[in-house]
Amino acid sequence: MPPAHVRFECPDCGIPVSCSEQHFVSDYENHLEVCDILREINEDDHDLVSGRFFSEFEYPGPQMEEAQVNMTNWDTLMYSREFTAVDDERRMRQVTRLLTYPITIGSVLHELSPYGLKDRLTPEGLRSLSALRYTLHPPKSGAGMDMKGIRPLAPPVRLFILGARAESSLPREVWIQLSYLFPQSTFHLIFIGPESMSNRDAEFPLPERTPSNPFGAIVEDRGLGGRVKISTYVEYFHTLHQAQHFYPYDPYFDAFVLFHPGLGHPASSHEWAETLPQLLETKVPIICTGYTEFDMQRDIDWVTKEARGEMDLLLQPGENRFRSLRWDLNDLDPGDVSCGNWGVWGFRGKRYETDEYRGREEQQ
Structure with a gap:
């Protein structure tokens, strides 16, 4: 039947x-x-859809320089960032559903990250993240508003968010929270993917492709506090990479982020087959998340197989401390539940150490 x-x-x-x-x-x-x-x-x-007032969606402003952020878990983060007190589990689930995207990135890149050598971070991961943290936490330069206080500023840190879907349509106040964790740095968020304009119908039609904007990028650089710039490309990354649109890549200023990319999913793995070698070629850190432990492990197995040994693990896979506390339902299977960014792990292209060649040693 x-x-x-x-x-x-x-x-x-x-x-x-x-x-x-x-x-x-x-x-x-x-x-x-x-x-x-x-x-x-x-x-x-x-x-x-109840119509109540969502006080939990009122986010705090910039962080005081004298106040440190505690990134142990959601409670300590929201307390140290002076969020409006959330004393209800449902309100907590609603607010973490959005904040999990910027806070997950910040929890990995921050110098006070909960992930260390004793907790899932590998020696190679420490080397890669130390380069980014050198840029994200610069020393005090004594800059000021007068002529004597003029100082050169470092370029913005570029975060390439590949396969962007729901995260590209988040309220911009959510992404600004990432800049508040790094008050001395600037960010350029680059959403890339054929679905990166989902739920953004008000911004259609897309800009025309011109010599100055060959891929029709949508650029947002106003009203974001002067610390964040957002660009959206409705295009595959391997197309942009082959055109050297973002070249060169610098491990001190660049990082890739993949939110539940489905690298090993049978329906989407073929779309990543051409992109993965290019990601490994850049030698830049790649942060990945997964809906469930099974989803994350499937991605790891696929990357390990396709990389053929040309991969260094930066962050051991495990549960994300800043995962969404709200569960999501698969409409096609009511028994399949997951949550946003349940797990997090990281990798990059393998680097080889070289020694100085001093000639053939004389045989005794």
Whole structure:
């Protein structure tokens, strides 16, 4: 018999999970494993359209230079950043659903990162991240507003966010929170991918491709506090790389970020097959996240196989301290739940050390 439509809703979670009450009863024990989470997802979705005032979406401004940020977990971060007190679990889930994207990047790159040599960071990872941190945490230069205080500024740190989808349409106040973690640095966020304009219908049509803008980039450089610039390219990265559009790459100023890229997913791995060698060629840190442990491990296995040994692991895979606390539901499979940026890991192209050649040693 052909499969029937899902019509019967669970009386506890309110999610349609079976085609009939009889099938629901026969599979009730398996449903109990996810029933509480499905109820939580359903309530969170209704909360977004309830019309209440979302005080948790009011973000704090710049950080005081004398105040250090504690990046141990969500609670310590929000307390040290002076967020409006969030004393409700549902409000906490809603606010972390958006902040997980910039804070995940900041938690890896920051000098007070919770990931160290004793916690998942590899020696190669320390070398790569130390280069970025040298730029992100510059020494005090004594700059001022007068002529004597003029100092040269370092170029902005470029974060290439490949395969951008939902993260490119986040409110810009969310991405500005990343710059507040690094008050002495500037950022250039570059969203790249064919779906990078999803949920941004108000910005259509796209700019024309001209000699000065050959790939029709959408540039946002106003109203972002002067510390962040955002560019969006509705194009594949390997096309931009072959045109040397972003060349050269510098490990002191560049990093790649892949939010749930699906590197090893059967439906999307072929799209990354041409991009991966180019990413490894740059020798620049690549930060990846995954929806679940299975999703993350599948990406790692695919990268390890395709890299053929030309890869250095920078951050051991594991659960992300700043993952989204809100769960998401797969509409095609009510039993499949995940959360944004559940796991995080990092890699880059393998670097080879060279020694000075002093000629053939004389045989004794």
